[in-house]
Amino acid sequence: MGKREHTVNPWLVLAENNHLETKRLRLRPVTLADAAAMYQYASDDETVRFVFPKHTSIECTKKEIASYFLKEPLGKYGIELKENNVFIGTVDLRMIQLFCAEIGYTLNKAYWGHGYMPEACEVLKKxxxxxLKISRLQAVHDARNPKSGRVMEKIGMKKEGLLRQSSERKGEIVDDWMYSMTLGEYQQ
Incomplete structure (x- = not known):
C-alpha cells in the first residue's frame, strides 16, 4: 500500500451531507420529534436483541436521542420512507480514523425484508x-444475528473474521463478525 495524503475534512463533508436521499428513503438528522416512532421499535425485544438495551419508556428514548443523536449528530441519520414520511430506523457512518469509517444500523422489525437497510447503507458507502475519501469501510454484527451480516453482504462487504468475545451486550460478552470493503474493491 502506498502512502496517501488525506486532505478531506470529514466533519465538513458529513455536515454538508446531513440530508441524503435514495429512491425510497430520506436520510436526515434524528430529532426529539422522532421519539414516539423510535420508541416503537426500541422497546421491542426482537428488534433490539443484538443491538442495545430495550427502551423502557418514551423518556428513555428521548434521553437516548439527546445523548447520542443530538449531542454529536454528524454521520447519524434517521431513516424515513419518502412515500409517507414514516420514521423506520437509524443508520450511522462513524469515522474510526481519517481513512476508515464504520456503518451501524437499526430498523423497526415491521420493515425488515424490504431492502430498506441495504438501500440506506449504499448511499452511505458512496x-x-x-x-470522505476513505480507504476502508467496516461493519460488525453480533455473531448470533446473521440477518445483519446479510445487509453487509448485499452492499458488497466481505466477511473478514470472527472477533471472539469482542463486545458486551446486555451484560453478556459476545462474538462479533467483522465485514469490510476497501477503496479498491469499491472502485471495481
Whole structure:
C-alpha cells in the first residue's frame, strides 16, 4: 500500500451531507420529534436483541436521542420512507480514523425484508468512498444475528473474521463478525 495524503475534512463533508436521499428513503438528522416512532421499535425485544438495551419508556428514548443523536449528530441519520414520511430506523457512518469509517444500523422489525437497510447503507458507502475519501469501510454484527451480516453482504462487504468475545451486550460478552470493503474493491 502506498502512502496517501488525506486532505478531506470529514466533519465538513458529513455536515454538508446531513440530508441524503435514495429512491425510497430520506436520510436526515434524528430529532426529539422522532421519539414516539423510535420508541416503537426500541422497546421491542426482537428488534433490539443484538443491538442495545430495550427502551423502557418514551423518556428513555428521548434521553437516548439527546445523548447520542443530538449531542454529536454528524454521520447519524434517521431513516424515513419518502412515500409517507414514516420514521423506520437509524443508520450511522462513524469515522474510526481519517481513512476508515464504520456503518451501524437499526430498523423497526415491521420493515425488515424490504431492502430498506441495504438501500440506506449504499448511499452511505458512496458518501464514504467518494466524498470522505476513505480507504476502508467496516461493519460488525453480533455473531448470533446473521440477518445483519446479510445487509453487509448485499452492499458488497466481505466477511473478514470472527472477533471472539469482542463486545458486551446486555451484560453478556459476545462474538462479533467483522465485514469490510476497501477503496479498491469499491472502485471495481
Amino acid at each position: 458518501l464514504a468512498f467518494e466524498q
